[in-house]
């Protein structure tokens with residue numbers, strides 16, 4: 252058993268001084284040199300390695316997360332992010348010479364400098380408590396910013412490990428963790444930031460964006476969405492079922508990019524449901540509840556919310572449906588629904604509920620997908636190429652995986668983000684660096700150019716005729 256640090260709220264009255272200290276570190280230009288950034292990132296990398304067991308234990312306690320998932324999606328994920336970033340940072344930081352500069356402007360040596368945005372606030376969500384906090388922090392350190400992280404209080408063990416990681420690996424003058432919930436986050440939002448990076452629900456995202464607007468602070472919002480999967484009659488029912496089942500059992504369905512509903516062509520529906528049954532039986536031979544490979548709902552409030560969603564549904568349960576509040580267990584549950592007003596569809600479930608909605612054809616699926624949520628975080632079409640291309644062209648979304656559930660989000664170097672109400676801005680790989688960087692356009696006017704430049708000075712008489 253690993254000894255974990257304890258989670259304690261940061262006293263609200265200390266927050267302004269902590270924020271001021273972190274801002275001072277940025278204004279002192281401490282966080283800018285390449286060597287500084289690399290040192291912090293490498294130290295964080297080794298901290299992740301040293302604390303791998305603690306991270307696994309914390310994610311097990313918070314979410315019942317299997318160690319394999321924790322490695323792939325939390326500690327291993329962040330360590331790989333750091334390796335990729337440290338290998339490329341020097342190149343990313345270099346000034347860029349923009350292409351397409353007119354010949355007559357070349358004498359001004361136009362270039363784009365990569366300046367850090369400044370002091371940034373990162374607010375994390377609970378479902379991938381390490382990855383969703385450290386991912387943006389890695390980008391902010393790489394960009395030369397100073398950072399305050401506010402992890403999700405709903406994953407308190409992971410939040411405490413994050414604080415320990417910060418305190419033991421990063422320079423405390425420039426990088427700090429503030430622990431807490433609404434009062435602490437509200438106090439943080441009253442401070443001045445150069446960017447706020449928020450991951451979580453659209454409701455809280457709106458609060459953050461409004462508050463940021465008061466001081467014209469830029470935001471990156473990584474929000475949720477009612478993501479559709481579409482299975483046409485030409486799809487392979489076995490592949491579609493195996494992949495979409497996987498996309499809802501990972502982290503017990505608490506994945507922002509996981510499909511919220513599956514629109515299935517009526518012709519293929521019976522075969523698809525049969526294949527879903529087989530997939531669950533294969534993944535959990537002794538049932539999900541007895542499997543060491545299936546997580547739990549983060550807390551009783553979320554468990555009760557999901558139970559109510561299921562209780563209120565007018566749909567027919569086809570697979571699963573068992574629950575156990577004491578364990579915060581909810582079996583992967585497939586429900587056939589035929590009303591877009593069904594409780595399983597009006598809100599994002601963010602859990603292992605899998606509504607399937609029979610449709611006549613692809614056109615109906617596309618119309619419904621657009622009617623229910625016109626800018627989801629992800630869309631997942633299964634079918635032939637013409638069909639999946641049509642879905643990509645006619646259904647907007649932050650990202651998409653063709654013939655798969657949310658696998659595009661597993662590519663660490665592909666920009667990740669929403670569109671419209673599923674978010675604004677993107678990060679991951681180079682995009683994380685760019686998210687916290689100001690691309691500063693610069694020219695240098697040489698003295699010898701003055702002879703040519705005098706055309707810009709008044710008096711203008713007669714000058715227009717030369718154009």
Ligand code: NAD
Nearest residue numbers: 375376377402403432433436451452455473474475476507
């Ligand atoms: P949440 O919005 O409840 O909490 C996220 C963060 O916001 C926490 O740190 C919390 O302390 C803070 N917060 C909560 N209420 C606040 C308030 N009134 N004022 C200020 N701060 C407040 O989100 P969650 O429940 O942790 O996550 C679930 C949601 O996040 C889902 O909608 C999911 O789709 C979305 N999500 C999106 C992504 C993404 O990358 N796009 C990733 C994970 C989760």
